Amino acid sequence: MRGFPDRLRRVLFWSAAVPVAYLLLVRPLLLRWGATREEARAALPGDELMPRAHVVATRAVTIAAPPEAVWPWLAEVSGPDERLAPEPRKFGVGDLLPAGRGDAGFRVERAEPDRLLVLSIRGFYVTLSWTIALRDLGGGRTRLVSRQRVRCRPGVPGFVYLLLSQSADFLAVRGRLAAVKTLAEREFRRSFLEPRAGSRVP
Incomplete structure (x- = not known):
């Protein structure tokens, strides 16, 4: 039992060091993946909807396609529906986009x-x-900036979501932004490779 105090001190040290390292090093990266400091600090429309947020996550990605080629795919951020080609989409205030099975959207x-x-x-x-x-970055490129502002209600479910919104949610959002990038770039390239309707192929 002579080494027990040393083991206990090591356990206590790492029990404190791991959360501190996460808060200081990992968490900021998760909440600002792909975004510059300027993008993370800049005000965006929609911030006013959640003025006292518990979590603010700003993520960004550059897409090799113009904004008009990216826009049809934005419905994918709430829940990819495996469409093979974009359809003209008009978003109207009050419309609901699916957020997964069983969710209101x-x-x-x-x-x-x-x-x-x-x-x-x-x-x-x-x-x-x-x-x-x-x-619009010009040259057929778009900068997509995503910002989520989250406020959780008191209680165990809200606390659990607060923890997940800083880790698991990062993976989900990153995956959806990557999907939008892949789909938009693929269809934009295809629009140049495929002959226009009615044109003659030499």
Whole structure:
């Protein structure tokens, strides 16, 4: 039992060190994946929907396609539906986008074609606003900036979601942004490779 105090001290040290390392090193990366400091700090439309958020996550990705080629795929961020080709989509205020099986879905709060989509969802344990902003970089490229502001209600379910929103949710959002990037770039490239309707192929 002589070494027991040393083992106990090591256990206590790592029990404190791991959470601190997560909060100081890992958590900021998860909440700002792909985004610059300027993008993370800048105000975005939709911020006013959740002024006192527990979690603010700003993520971004550059897409090799113009905003008008990205816009038709934005419905994929709430829940990919495995469409093989984009369909013309008009987002109207009050429309619901699916958020998974059994969920009420994201409500469209604001929509500006090829530029901005603001969504919200209100559950029994969480309220969330989600802004997807498209910025034309020129040269057929788009900067997509995604911001989620999350406020959890008191109680165990809200606390659990608060923890998940900083880790598991990161994987889900990153996957959806990557899906939008892949689909938009694929269809944009295909639009150049395929002959236009009615044109003659030499």
